[in-house]
Amino acid sequence: MNTSSQSSPSSTTNLLDTAAANGSFKTFGKAIEQAGMKDTLNGAGPYTLFVPTDAAFDKLPSGKLDSLMKPENKAELASLLNYHVVNGRKSVADIGKWESARTVNGQAAPVKVHGDKLSIDGAEITLADIASSNGVIHGIDKVNIPSTR
Template identity: 90%
Template sequence: MNISSQPSPTSTSNLLDTVAANGSFKTFGKAVEQAGLKDTLSGTGPYTLFVPTDAAFDKLPAGKLDNLMKPENKAELASLLNYHVVNGRKSVADIGKWESARTVNGQAAAVKMHGDKLSIDGAEITLADIPSSNGLIHGIDKVNIPNAK
């Protein structure tokens, strides 16, 4: 696979500390705090996070992120973030064998291999298998939006 792995500060850091240490994931970290998911993602896990880069958040329609970050939209933001989480510690090798991923949000996200590139719901995994004490992180190049419930 042609997906770059990135060294982690330490694998003793939890998912959120690892996200915070990676300079490309600032927006995701802020969104997790705003959505009230900090305790869950700092907890035991294990979880696999598909973390959109800051550049991926920049691709959202104008005003979308600001609107999601409003206190009255906390549930919608939490649903969107949970669509980027699966239970268990899953490497790209594991994920590459799937047709879809059952997200914590409850919806399935399609998984596809395109040559040596792996995507989840159309978001390409650009950073793979970043370890943390309570799971794995994969950086993705777009924010995946779950279907409205």
């Protein structure tokens, strides 16, 4: 896999603090807070997060992020964010063996390997294996939208 791997110098920090320290995941952090998921992701876990970069959130259709961040859309935002979370601590080597990832939101996200690149539901993993105390983060280049039920 040609994804850049980063070991956090301090894997004693939790997922959200690790994501915040990265600097590319500010929008994700705000969305987690808005969705009321902060306590869960600060908890014991472990979780694997597929975190869209700020640039990935910028690719959403105009107004989509603003709409999701409204208090009345908290459940939709939480569902979307949970589609980026998998239970357990999974490296890209683990994920590359899967056909799909069972996300916390209940839907399976298809996993594909294209040569030396790995994607989940079409989002390429651009930053891999960022360690934290309660899981691992993989940066992705698009926001995955779960299908509506």
